Amino acid sequence: MSSKTMRATVLETFGSPPVLRTIPRPIPGPDRVLVKVAASGVNPLDIKISDGAAAHARVSVPAILGIDVAGVVVDVAPGSSGFAVGDEVYGMIGGVGAEPGSLAEYVAADPALLAHKPRRLTMREAAALPLVAITAWEALIDRAGVAAGDLVLVHGGAGGVGHIAVQLAIARGATVYATGSGRSLELIRSLGAAPIDYTTTTVEQYVRTATGGAGFDIVLDTMGGDTLDASFGAVRRYTGRVVSILGWGAHSLAPLSFRGASYSGVFTLLPLLTGEGRAHHGEILTAVAELVDQGFITPMVDPTSYTLTDVAQAHRAVTAGTRNGKVVITVQN
Known part of the structure; x- marks a missing residue:
């Protein structure tokens, strides 16, 4: 050639x-x-x-x-x-x-x-x-400002962005929970996060078990759709931050507004x-x-x-x- x-x-x-x-x-x-x-x-x-x-x-x-x-x-x-x-x-x-x-x-x-x-x-x-790491960083650090002591929930913790986000949040000193199902739950555990089986546990149940009902400081949605709706009900009142990388659908913001929490979107392709x-x-x-x-x-x-x-x-x-x-x-x- x-x-x-x-x-x-x-x-x-x-x-x-x-x-x-x-x-x-x-x-x-x-x-x-x-x-x-x-x-x-x-x-x-x-x-x-x-x-x-x-x-x-x-x-x-x-x-x-x-x-x-x-x-x-x-x-x-x-x-x-x-x-x-x-x-x-x-x-x-x-x-x-x-x-x-x-x-x-x-x-x-x-x-x-x-x-x-x-x-x-x-x-x-x-x-x-590159793509997954930049996305996780923009979500957790640029948008949500994750810091030591934060209680973080990552939806889809075994996925491409999710498994990097779990590790990044832990590196920043946060305590991390992550949703998954089946074999992914063991992977989530091996990354250092507490696994949540979303197929058998309701939002109310894992919020009560993990946070005493107070909600998570940061919720990262990597799935979109119904998972983003669930995120609005899982975040801490007043100071909680929900970030989504797939917030492209039509969603009611009422549950988030009633908690006085905030929402941010990430679109990694912009630059x-x-x-x-x-x-x-x-x-x-x-x-x-x-x-x-x-x-x-x-x-x-x-x-x-x-x-x-x-x-x-x-x-x-x-x-x-x-x-x-x-x-x-x-x-x-």
Whole structure:
């Protein structure tokens, strides 16, 4: 293959599987760095985009998908700062809006969106983190201000965002409860949170058992729908904060208002779509890398091996729920 070309998995038509193509290798323009991609994390959003069911992601075909990346800087354009050739980096760099994604051998990335990779993690493990870690951070720290002594409830504590949120809240000194069912309850326990089986326990029951009826200081909803409604009834009066990453439906705010509590939403894609606040994503990932290297946060990664030729198969595994942790595609070694 020519040094001027690369392999990339391209979504050519919404509703059809992405296909492997040989395309021109990007040349980093001003304020960009060229990253040789080692691994690309797969998020449920990737599948929604592929299916044409994510208008909010503002993707036009043909497009290179892949939001999360881990790799090595191989070229730095004039005007770029913070990284040098040879640096191992990770970030949430594209795959939405007009930014090309990471399902390619190389990507010209905005360095503001990158951070140095956690030393303790492999490339595959690092590629599993950016979207979920940034989302958890924006929810718990930027919106809810989680601090030592807080009583936190994470809905979906074994999920992609949920299992990082549990670890992040514990790292900040909070006491954490998390909802789940079946096998996920043991995983939640292993992360250091108290598991709540939402299929057998009502909101009133677990609020009474965990908080003496007072409610949680912070409730993080990662599920949306009825779970967000349940969150409004589980939060502490006056000072409680509910944060949702999927608050897109129609909900009655009356239960929240009657408790005098507050609500915030998180839309992690905004910096990628608008260009505003990109530096904060890099700052978050730098802080997350420190927590990872200190042993506070470890991502769950599905052990199945996928490559650029297996993207459709990886997407099916995410859709079917057969994965055991975050699905990651190895792009090149």
